[in-house]
Amino acid sequence: MKIHKYDTVIVGAGGAGMRAAIESTKRSRTAVLTKLYPTRSHTGAAQGGMAAALANVEEDNWEWHTFDTVKGGDYLVDQDAAEILAKEAIDAVLDLEKMGLPFNRTPNGTIDQRRFGGHSRNHGEAPVRRSCYAADRTGHMILQTLYQNCVKEGVEFFNEFYVLDQLITEVDGVSKSSGVVAYELATGEIHIFQAKAVIYASGGTGKFFKVTSNAHTLTGDGQAAVYRRGLPLEDMEFFQFHPTGIWRMGILLTEGARGEGGILRNKDGERFMEKYAPVMKDLASRDVVSRSIYTEIREGRGCGPEGDHVYLDLTHLPPEQLDAKLPDITEFARTYLGIEPYTDPIPIQPTAHYAMGGIPTNVEGEVLSDNTTVVPGLYAAGEVACVSVHGANRLGTNSLLDINVFGRRAGIAAAEYAHTVDYVELPENPAEFVVSQIEQLRTSTGNERVATLRKELQETMDANVMVFRTEQTIKTAVEKIAELRERYKNVSIQDKGRRFNTDLLEAIELGNLLDLAEVMAVSALARKESRGGHYREDYPNRDDVNFMRHTMAYREVGDDGTESIRLDYKPVVQTRYQPMERKY
């Protein structure tokens, strides 16, 4: 076991982690621990763009952007945070340009902008061109540019280090962050990182669904680590299902495809979105389009022998336009489906895409231990966090923005905090939890397999807590998850070695997914209304009287060791905008 000491430790090297690292490395001795090489992070998969009211191509301002964000989130957004997001968006994009990001350009050489769902001029009057982009590779360019600047700033990375536990020490009755425990993939060695400030930037948790746009490695490790230590998770029932994933595979085809003029069609070739959203049609908000697709499928108008998908039709668009604006996603269709998008429609279905919920923070990225109390020394930013700027449904292009704005803020706040304090003493025997978890898995002779449990988990999540939910389906999921958590105790692995033991890590990741799936399902069961990404067929309307509030889920352990989830609620911050019905 090795012990390291840093002012600031960042967990994760995606967009949020690297944006934070660029700030904190300038101000404090910083280590970035990441389970993937930084450039492998899933920020690189983002396609469509990053929102900012630059007004380069038409009139726009940050106040309109704030409004759209609040409305898009079905009013569950904390409006003070949304205002910061929209205001700081402009500098966030300009900073990236100065760092070298190769944005697409307008004829006069400024950053080009395009339309995206839910972004409008003057509070919903008409679509506005607000998304700054680099073809359909915006996330790739952000990830590369941030990594390049980390190289420039000499950021210190610990690559293929898996953070498996958060350390908390009680000092004079206050629980403070004292560091993290990490597992080094190459050697199997355990490392303790004692740090004055820790920032979680470990990304999403989409892998508990089967059909998802998320990478195999998005297993909610950060959320699970803090949750296990008694800290709450906020709004976990809100998950975004993106309408256009490649059929069965879930690989994303950007909303930009519909922004460029793509049309959704059912088996009769009908443009069905005209029925569900007469004004915005195919560009209505993501939750609306995903539900419409499933309605078509349920009512027997789906395509294919099993009627289980619909088509994204780009065939009427000029090939030059597809090549220039959508080169990557058209290549995905060719590679994975053998379909030529110039001439054939692409089979798609909704895909689990984005976690609106996560570790609750304030606008400085400080993690909360209840509705108001900050955990000294603990920060979070990016998809792992819930500020909450996305509320019940995130607008496209607002996450690449979120990781830059709040990644930067958390990086500055953490490094500055680190200057004002001393190290907090580590708890006694800091590696205890991780050592016993690994020992247990390595020596277990149980007869359950990771792959089987994961598959059953993903199947139950897809069937029961996806686009449509009811009390009945959610309860089915809760029971199934409980069963899987029991069976997980008998999981064994085949690789008993120390070197690059990905068998072991997949088992640990599955444990995290099971914990978080349970939180999601239990939170969803209690929210008896429909709002944004959370749609209850048994409660199809939004209920502001009872549910205009954030869910806060806590892990409780009884005296006899039994675990349970306690739900509490937190008020939504409303400043300028009163809730209205959300129409597109």
Place this chain on the structure above:
Amino acid sequence: MATPVLDKVEAEAAASDHLITVTFRIRRFNPEVSADAVWEDFQLEIDPKERVLDGLHKIKWDIDGTLTFRRSCAHGICGSDAMRINGKNRLACKTLIKDINPAKPITVEPIKGLTVLKDLVVDMDPFFQAYRDVMPFLITKDTNEPTRERLQSAEDRERFDDTTKCILCAACTSSCPVFWNDGQYFGPAAIVNAHRFIFDSRDEAGEQRLEILNDRDGVWRCRTTFNCTDACPRGIEVTKAIQEVKRALITRRF
């Protein structure tokens, strides 16, 4: 519209869920077990429209959990899973079984020229070191930063578009015979990333980067074998980029 939809429905019906038996012949190496690498065969039932990565997962998840490889995104954008498949460098997640003759055993080996650590996992550090050595970041000399973005014409932006696509997968560098023989050579990927800045109209350190690549281990080692271009899963014209850097070194114009 109606006709193509119908055609597709039938095509899908015909092709769906048709499983075939394939043999994966994998180069195994685990120094915790043995100092020698060996070939091991695995037979599995798989839909030929699935990826080689899906096959590797089936083996790892259902047959042998010790099989070790890197992967994350599973659709060709993170650069984790470059490997030698039937003797050619490719991404396992971007190679479909049906496209590589599943009638014969499919051979899978680690990429060459980098130290193998376990099974298909190689030591990527020298690769990333070469990348860092070319100063892969925008360098400008302005003393007062502009308040807005720097301007760049669409043509100037297009000039280096191809090399911005790189995902640092190392398929090119590890397919290069010069790199196999001499690990000191920067290798194509580092040159591609230098090209990305040398030809960016906003950058002002082109001369410095060219000097680095003028080195003994720099671009002149390239023998234009085109292996790199063939290997690149992003379709980057790697050899052309190297040639452009060579030309810039001669003319000092870029």
